Amino acid sequence: MTGNNDNGSARAKAPADDDTAPTKPVDRGNTSVLVICGGLSHERDVSLSSGHRVGGFLEDAGWNVRFHDMDGDLLSYLSDPQTRPDIVWPLLHGANGEDGSIRDILEMEELPYIGSRAKASRTAWSKPIAKNIVRKLAGLSTPHSVTLPESVFRELGVHRIIDLLVTSLGLPLFVKPTMGGSALGCTLVSQANQLPQAMVECFAYGNVALVEQAVQGTEVSVSILEIDGRLIVLPPLEIDTPNGAYDYDARYTPGPTDFYVPARLPKAVLKATSDAAVAAHRTLSLRDISRTDFIVDADGVPQFLESNVTPGMTDTSLLPQAAVAAGYELSDLYSSLVESVLRQSRVQPR
Numbered sequence: 001m002t003g004n005n006d007n008g009s010a011r012a013k014a015p016a017d018d019d020t021a022p023t024k025p026v027d028r029g030n031t032s033v034l035v036i037c038g039g040l041s042h043e044r045d046v047s048l049s050s051g052h053r054v055g056g057f058l059e060d061a062g063w064n065v066r067f068h069d070m071d072g073d074l075l076s077y078l079s080d081p082q083t084r085p086d087i088v089w090p091l092l093h094g095a096n097g098e099d100g101s102i103r104d105i106l107e108m109e110e111l112p113y114i115g116s117r118a119k120a121s122r123t124a125w126s127k128p129i130a131k132n133i134v135r136k137l138a139g140l141s142t143p144h145s146v147t148l149p150e151s152v153f154r155e156l157g158v159h160r161i162i163d164l165l166v167t168s169l170g171l172p173l174f175v176k177p178t179m180g181g182s183a184l185g186c187t188l189v190s191q192a193n194q195l196p197q198a199m200v201e202c203f204a205y206g207n208v209a210l211v212e213q214a215v216q217g218t219e220v221s222v223s224i225l226e227i228d229g230r231l232i233v234l235p236p237l238e239i240d241t242p243n244g245a246y247d248y249d250a251r252y253t254p255g256p257t258d259f260y261v262p263a264r265l266p267k268a269v270l271k272a273t274s275d276a277a278v279a280a281h282r283t284l285s286l287r288d289i290s291r292t293d294f295i296v297d298a299d300g301v302p303q304f305l306e307s308n309v310t311p312g313m314t315d316t317s318l319l320p321q322a323a324v325a326a327g328y329e330l331s332d333l334y335s336s337l338v339e340s341v342l343r344q345s346r347v348q349p350r
Contacts, residue, residue: 026339028062033338034078034085036102038069041094042184042205050313051091053320054334061331063338070096078109087342088113091310094180098310099125112345114337116309120285124307127178127210130284134304138279142304143295144169145212147178150203158196165211166192172214175199177206188214217297220263222277223311223319224290225333227340231281234322236273238263259318261325269300276302288341291319 035058037051038044055065066085068074070092077083088111090102100118107118116124124130128147134140146169153161165173175198176186185205187198202209219239225232238260262270277292284307291311294302311319323333 026342028335029064031087031342032064032066032085033058034066034068034088035091036068036070036074036088037091038071039092039094039096040070041092041096042180043093043097046312046314047091047093047097049315050093050310050317051089053315054089054091054313057331057334058338061335063335070102075105075109078106078111085111087111087338087345089338090115091313093310093312098308099179112341114288114341116284116286116288116290120287121309124284124286124290124309125179127176127306130280130307131304134280134283134307138276138283140276140279140304141301143174143213143215145210148209148211150199150207150209153199158199162192162195165195169211169213173198174212174214175202176210176212177202178208178210180205215295215297215303217295217303218263218265220265220273220294220296220302221318221322222274222292222294223322224277224281224286224292225337226281226288227336228343231278233274233278234319235262235326236265236270236277237261237318237322237325238265239318259321261322263296265296266300269296269302272300273302276304280304280307288337289319 033055035051035055037047039047041047051067055067059065066083068077078085078088088106090097090106090113092098092102096102098121100121103113103115103118103121106113115121123133128145131142131145135142146165148161171190171192173189173195174186175189175195177184185202187194187201189195189198199209220236221239222236223234225234240258240260242256263273265273273294273296276294280286280292281290286307286309289311290307290309292307293305295305296302311317313320320330323330
């Protein structure tokens with residue numbers, strides 16, 4: 001079991017072998033890494049925390065780290081020869097950060113950056129589309145769901161749709177925005193009379209809802225880093241909350257939530273979950289870093305929920321906890337990722 005906080009104190013370094021070691025060491029002190037964080041989404045505070053935590057580890061490793069918000073000065077900063085960075089790590093959560101927008105901007109600016117390309121980000125950002133792709137192309141299991149815009153409730157009537165949802169999908173249900181993160185607007189519904197309020201809370205964060213069968217089982221997350229074309233699959237992390245709801249407070253407030261690395265599952269199930277995360281990463285064409293969330297059901301089958309192109313990197317976030325529990329020094333691991341993208345940018349046209 002890991003603690004609620006990761007402190008970067010693990011002793012092991014990121015793996016490096018003869019195949020992937022750079023031919024010429026990177027001069028970290030003269031390499032500017034721009035961390036973009038903040039923005040105007042509902043997840044602004046989380047983004048700022050993620051960005052400054054990652055930046056702090058990179059500074060400890062000797063990189064020349066700068067920070068910038070997603071604001072009206074950003075484009076001038078990126079294009080000015082005096083401030084133009086060597087590489088960008090976009091750590092924006094929510095819209096713009098994960099829907100491909102900032103990545104399109106960085107590609108037009110011809111700047112190397114850490115993370116999935118814009119098109120792949122847009123695909124993963126839409127939970128219904130991502131679910132459909134991994135189900136059809138990778139053969140992964142995913143809970144049955146329907147996608148409904150707010151307008152259909154106004155036009156067809158709330159109560160009729162509620163009745164149809166319960167009849168068709170059964171209970172319990174999980175309601176969440178089709179696009180978004182940090183469990184904002186998400187509600188576990190165990191009784192039909194809870195659905196109207198759940199829809200209201202969902203539509204406060206987006207105008208389209210994903211209503212999904214709530215699979216009973218173990219909530220597990222698998223994080224992946226891609227360094228020089230080699231996938232580092234971190235051990236599956238189990239999330240155990242007292243009320244079964246890994247909501248916003250449970251994610252970012254150290255407290256009663258327990259995390260277990262590796263998850264308390266049989267070895268064969270752990271492997272199947274890791275394999276499913278790799279399949280999702282590859283099928284969705286993700287790059288550099290991702291986190292895929294599952295519910296492992298009573299039969300030991302990992303049920304795909306979503307893949308994240310900008311995983312949380314705060315002191316209570318899942319990826320750093322899994323990395324520390326696996327024995328990685330975070331400053332070394334993040335540095336290896338930066339160096340990998342820098343090497344790729346030198347040989348691949350953008």
